[in-house]
Every structure is written in C-alpha cells, then in structure tokens.
Amino acid sequence: MTIGGSILLIAVGAILNFAVTATVAGIDIQTVGVILMVAGAIGLVIGLFVLASDRRRVDSADRRVVYEDRRDPMV
Numbered sequence: 001m002t003i004g005g006s007i008l009l010i011a012v013g014a015i016l017n018f019a020v021t022a023t024v025a026g027i028d029i030q031t032v033g034v035i036l037m038v039a040g041a042i043g044l045v046i047g048l049f050v051l052a053s054d055r056r057r058v059d060s061a062d063r064r065v066v067y068e069d070r071r072d073p074m075v
C-alpha cells in the first residue's frame with residue numbers, strides 16, 4: 001500500500017465515521033469508518049518506514065569513487 005493509498009483510506013474512513021448518518025441493515029457504517037482509518041494509519045506507518053529504510057540503503061550503497069580522465073584527447 002502506498003502512502004497515497006493510506007491517506008485515501010484514512011480520508012474515506014473519516015468521512016464514513018464522522019459525516020455519514022445513514023443506516024444500513026447489518027452494517028455499522030461508523031465502525032467501518034474506524035476500521036478504514038486504522039488500516040490507513042497502519043499502512044501509512046509501514047509505508048514511511050519502508051521509504052526511510054530504502055533511502056538509508058541507497059545512500060550507503062551509492063558512495064562510489066569516480067575518476068575523471070583529464071587528458072587532452074587531441075594529443
């Protein structure tokens with residue numbers, strides 16, 4: 001789940017929990033909203049953790065020595 005998807009789940013869950021007053025037989029819409037918000041928050045934390053760990057790994061592996069050839073090609 002991406003960070004954008006997690007934020008979308010949180011937003012939809014908040015709308016269902018706080019803004020929707022309709023009732024559906026057999027389903028509590030507010031509970032579904034809370035479940036979506038919790039799932040989105042967990043996905044957001046995991047996504048940020050993976051993003052942070054990928055950046056650390058790239059930074060440490062990207063330290064290479066570059067040698068430039070400064071000789072004149074016409075000589």
